[in-house]
Amino acid sequence: MSYQERYNQWVTDQFFDEETRTELISIKDNHKEIEDRFYKDLEFGTGGLRGVIGAGTNRMNRYTVGRATQGLANYINKNDIADPSVAIAYDSRRFSREFAEEASRVLNANNIKVYLFEELRPTPELSFAVRELGATAGIVITASHNPPEYNGYKVYWNDGAQVISPIAEELIAEANSIQNFSDIKCLTGCEQKDKGLLQLLDKDIDDKYIEKLKTVSLNGDVIKEVADSFKIVFTPLHGTGNIPVRRILSEIGFKHILVVPEQELPDADFSTVKYPNPEEHEAFTLAIELAKKENADLIIGTDPDADRVGVVIKNPEGEYMVLTGNQTGALLIEYILSSLKAQGRLNSKSTVIDTIVTGKMGAKIAEAFGVKSISVLTGFKYIADKIKEFETTGENEFVFGYEESYGYLAGNFVRDKDAVVTSMLICEMAAYYKKRGMSLYEGLMELYNKYGFYKEALISAAFKGKEGMENMKALLNAMRAKPLQEINGLKVAEFRDYMTYQGPVKLPKENVLFYILEDKSWFCLRPSGTEPKLKIYCSVQGETMEQAVIKINTLKQSLQSLVQQ
Numbered sequence: 001m002s003y004q005e006r007y008n009q010w011v012t013d014q015f016f017d018e019e020t021r022t023e024l025i026s027i028k029d030n031h032k033e034i035e036d037r038f039y040k041d042l043e044f045g046t047g048g049l050r051g052v053i054g055a056g057t058n059r060m061n062r063y064t065v066g067r068a069t070q071g072l073a074n075y076i077n078k079n080d081i082a083d084p085s086v087a088i089a090y091d092s093r094r095f096s097r098e099f100a101e102e103a104s105r106v107l108n109a110n111n112i113k114v115y116l117f118e119e120l121r122p123t124p125e126l127s128f129a130v131r132e133l134g135a136t137a138g139i140v141i142t143a144s145h146n147p148p149e150y151n152g153y154k155v156y157w158n159d160g161a162q163v164i165s166p167i168a169e170e171l172i173a174e175a176n177s178i179q180n181f182s183d184i185k186c187l188t189g190c191e192q193k194d195k196g197l198l199q200l201l202d203k204d205i206d207d208k209y210i211e212k213l214k215t216v217s218l219n220g221d222v223i224k225e226v227a228d229s230f231k232i233v234f235t236p237l238h239g240t241g242n243i244p245v246r247r248i249l250s251e252i253g254f255k256h257i258l259v260v261p262e263q264e265l266p267d268a269d270f271s272t273v274k275y276p277n278p279e280e281h282e283a284f285t286l287a288i289e290l291a292k293k294e295n296a297d298l299i300i301g302t303d304p305d306a307d308r309v310g311v312v313i314k315n316p317e318g319e320y321m322v323l324t325g326n327q328t329g330a331l332l333i334e335y336i337l338s339s340l341k342a343q344g345r346l347n348s349k350s351t352v353i354d355t356i357v358t359g360k361m362g363a364k365i366a367e368a369f370g371v372k373s374i375s376v377l378t379g380f381k382y383i384a385d386k387i388k389e390f391e392t393t394g395e396n397e398f399v400f401g402y403e404e405s406y407g408y409l410a411g412n413f414v415r416d417k418d419a420v421v422t423s424m425l426i427c428e429m430a431a432y433y434k435k436r437g438m439s440l441y442e443g444l445m446e447l448y449n450k451y452g453f454y455k456e457a458l459i460s461a462a463f464k465g466k467e468g469m470e471n472m473k474a475l476l477n478a479m480r481a482k483p484l485q486e487i488n489g490l491k492v493a494e495f496r497d498y499m500t501y502q503g504p505v506k507l508p509k510e511n512v513l514f515y516i517l518e519d520k521s522w523f524c525l526r527p528s529g530t531e532p533k534l535k536i537y538c539s540v541q542g543e544t545m546e547q548a549v550i551k552i553n554t555l556k557q558s559l560q561s562l563v564q565q
Contacts, residue, residue, distance in 0.1 A: 003038035050152030071175030073110035085113040089126035090141035092266035109185035122306035124418035142305040145277035161384030161415035218339040223253040235260040238267035239304030278310025308406040309419035326359030384415040455548035459536040
């Protein structure tokens with residue numbers, strides 16, 4: 001069926017509600033918009049199902065949510081799972097609660113029990129709940145750090161991790177097999193109540209989650225020693241992190257937790273920021289103002305579903321600077337491994353997991369502690385899959401996992417990146433350095449002087465709409481067919497096409513191109529799994545920070561020119 005035929009069906013079929021049909025009629029003369037809304041179905045990427053809210057097959061709405069959920073229900077029921085159940089959580093975005101309730105009605109109509117959080121909760125708590133409740137699967141309604149016009153739908157399996165191959169493909173196939181939206185089973189609210197398959201989750205799961213978080217704390221005594229003077233500024237960026245982050249910090253002993261008042265409460269429009277993303281420096285503008293006023297030691301900020309966390313520290317000039325995800329990751333690895341070593345808790349199986357586009361300082365730190373380090377594809381679900389593999393084989397023990405995009409995990413009771421446990425560890429780490437008479441900035445400089453000067457950068461090139469996606473595909477195919485031989489006068493020492501490459505760690509096939517240069521610099525081209533963008537990651541090493549900055553700027557400019565050409 002063509003995109004125009006799909007559009008006509010949605011406009012004329014009385015199955016679709018009047019509001020939906022009215023919205024679509026309003027764009028009847030905008031063929032580009034019709035094409036973008038209907039030329040494909042939303043697809044599962046690294047972050048699951050995600051798209052702009054609106055009417056259409058390529059949009060987030062009650063029908064696409066219902067279709068995805070019916071696909072999940074079909075998959076569960078075809079596998080004859082005894083007493084199937086699904087846990088559902090949602091964040092503060094537009095229609096998040098409505099989409100969560102729609103999913104619950106579809107699942108109940110398919111005789112699948114639902115555990116639905118009665119209010120918004122962080123994504124990592126959903127992962128915890130799936131494992132704690134022994135649920136068959138989990139759903140989170142969120143678009144993470146995307147702009148406010150987006151929402152999304154992430155599916156988790158019984159280990160608490162996002163689905164990966166082959167389950168992901170089978171779920172997609174089940175959803176795609178539903179050609180008629182009227183084939184989706186769905187109960188009314190009254191029917192759902194009569195069926196008795198819906199259970200609301202309350203503070204009991206919160207309490208269990210918080211108690212598990214405390215088991216990851218490494219130096220509780222240090223917090224008590226500095227708590228009277230240590231000040232933390234925290235912003236949840238209008239999302240789900242407000243209550244759990246403040247609670248865990250308070251319960252482990254921090255006394256001065258200052259929340260940015262303008263960003264404390266849920267706001268689906270994220271009205272105080274351009275993007276609710278702790279990767280964006282602008283997101284910390286209000287937090288930095290408060291920190292300067294209060295002379296705070298540290299600033300942390302979580303994204304709307306509280307799976308990512310950003311850190312802001314004070315430099316010697318008294319100015320607050322936002323750390324990159326790689327810098328925070330390196331600091332955490334040094335802190336965690338040094339603490340575990342002092343406590344005699346490291347062994348030959350201890351392993352740190354990162355991704356192929358993560359900076360390499362963390363791996364070098366792990367090596368210095370005699371700890372294994374492995375890299376997986378981008379997407380925390382691949383880190384979670386390795387944790388599951390470790391438990392099955394017993395060959396490795398998970399210590400810490402992280403991505404350069406502000407996602408981190410410690411502990412084995414959650415299987416997705418967790419900004420709540422990471423916020424706890426970051427604050428504890430800062431307290432540890434303060435007891436040593438050092439700031440986190442000085443701690444970072446100590447790492448550079450010890451392990452080398454690493455510098456990373458990210459280029460995001462937008463490829464919007466059907467034409468844009470085709471252009472991005474053509475660019476990658478051209479570079480795959482004829483790989484670069486050199487850039488900036490440096491020869492390419494190694495080229496990896498992850499559609500065919502197999503290194504020491506067995507990885508799934510992925511549309512990723514990776515170049516390593518003769519001076520150990522590297523860059524990687526990867527289509528975003530959640531947005532119409534080509535992401536280009538690059539990294540250099542220098543003998544000094546000044547040299548590293550020059551090298552990364554030069555490489556970045558060359559790569560930008562390459563994409564433009």
